[in-house]
Amino acid sequence: MNRNLLIKLTLAGVGICLLVIVGSFFTDPPKMTDPDPAQMFNPSGNFTLTGTSGEPFQLQDLRGKIVLLFFGYTSCPDACPSTLAKLQRAFNLLSEEQIEQLRTVFVSVDPKRDNPKVLNEYVEYFGVNAIGLTGTKAEIDKVVKAYHAHYMVIPGQTSNWYSINHTTTVFLHDKKGKVRYRFLYEETPEQLAEAIRKYL
């Protein structure tokens, strides 16, 4: 009798456990609290690539400046110029003194076409205190990975053209090189200007 009760209790226990486990599939997973962005994105606060005059560039060279970093390519028909246009509009909301404390860093994910000369012309044309960076594919991939960004080359129908799908997020670094804010593509210049003011 006692033995039967023990078996029944064990079965009931197993049943409850199974119910809890199965039930957990149907309820929302526990919400992850936002990790500290400074630890998530490029935690070293540095990387080395090649600048627009062909010289080595280190992110830490920009300590003391607010850095707005994003990935792209100069043949990008829409996303990159739209991002640059948005940065320009955000800059228009700031004073000259505030703009002086900002640097835009454009990391090319297209080392095949974007040599330092092409990059230099591109960033000079669009202004926004931009620096264009390139490197070998391996060097660029390392930086892309550090920011949990992505890109993929999409071959075109013509030999002279291919496009690249890429992360459009702008990473705002504070003056110590920590990523403090991720400016998403749908956000407005006003939101970016507000975030910049916070870290000036």
Added chain:
Amino acid sequence: MKLLSRSLCFSAVCLLLSIANAGAQGITVQDAWIRGVPPSAATTAAFMTIHNSGPDDAVLKSADCDIAETVQIHTMEQVGEIMKMKEVSELLIPANGQASLAPKGYHIMLIGLVRPIKEGEAIPLSLIFTDREAVAVDAVVKKWGSMSHMSHH
């Protein structure tokens, strides 16, 4: 008799021309602009709003532009934090409706620019439809886009 056949022929030609015109009629293009790019750039994009006031849908199938080796219609799709671009074979402009070619959406991609473009310059484009005459458009080169585009952001 000869005169009659000539006048009939003339009427037929007139009729055909008027049908072709009627086909092109109803399409108007507003606020056409091309993204300004630096001289070494090989590509850029054209944006505009195409209105169709006619009773039939219009289908844009391609465009011609003297300053580009290849012209394609593209659309953009933001997936998570990644922007994806793809070519489309046609773009529908519904009857009594419009299609907007604007940043973050459809655009006419100009690939292989044969010469640098200057801000403020008007560049002729020809919009080619499947079912009606081509429509000529002058698109103005603008570095930061059109004012209507700016107001959306």
